[in-house]
Each structure stands twice: as C-alpha cells, then as structure tokens.
Amino acid sequence: MIEVTRSVFAKKKLARAKKVCCEFWGVDPETVFDKNRERKIMNAKHSIRYMLSLGNNLTLAQIGGLTNCDHSNVVHSKNTFLNMVDVDGDFAAMNRAILGSEKVSEREAL
Secondary structure, eight states, rough: OOOOOOOHHHHHHHHHHHHHHHHHOOOOOOTTSSSSSOOOHHHHHHHHHHHHHHHSOHHHHHHHHHHTTTTHHHHHHHHHHHHHHHHHHHHEEEHHHHHHHHHHHHHHHH
C-alpha cells in the first residue's frame, strides 16, 4: 500500500465521515477499518469512502491511505454505494444524510 501523508484537513474529513456513517449503520468507529467483513461494517466502509470522495479535495490514493485500503477498493466502494442507493432504502437514507452533512461542513469552512 502507498504511504500517504495525512493532512489535518483529511483527518477532520475522515473523523466527520466516520461519525456520520458509523452512527447511521450502528458500527464502532474504532473498529470500522479492521478486516471484518460483516455486512453492516462493509456498508459503513462503503459509505465512508463514498463520503470522502465527494468534492475534489482528496485523491483515491489518499482516501485509501486513510481507510486502510488501496485506490481500487475506493473505486469499488463508490460504485457499490451508488448502485445500492438505487435499490436499497437504507443506502438512499444514508446518501441523504451524507449530502446534508457535506452542506454543513461547507458552511463551517466559510
């Protein structure tokens, strides 16, 4: 895996994403990036990686470095999340929560 420097901005964005997504899926934020493949943990991982990918602030490699994977896992997570939004009500609700959270963070940056 590529070693990526973790900026203060990236760490704050990860903390916000973990808070929103882990709370929604009922997952412990401290263990969300362990090698566990339980469904609710995978849903949280996909959601966090999708949330981090919004905007053009972080590269796929940076997101992978933050979330203990490589860039191809980030692409897979984004695609999985977007596909599930169309067919699963929980993912659609998560998407609304993410988009609402992103608007809040943009206002806080001003």
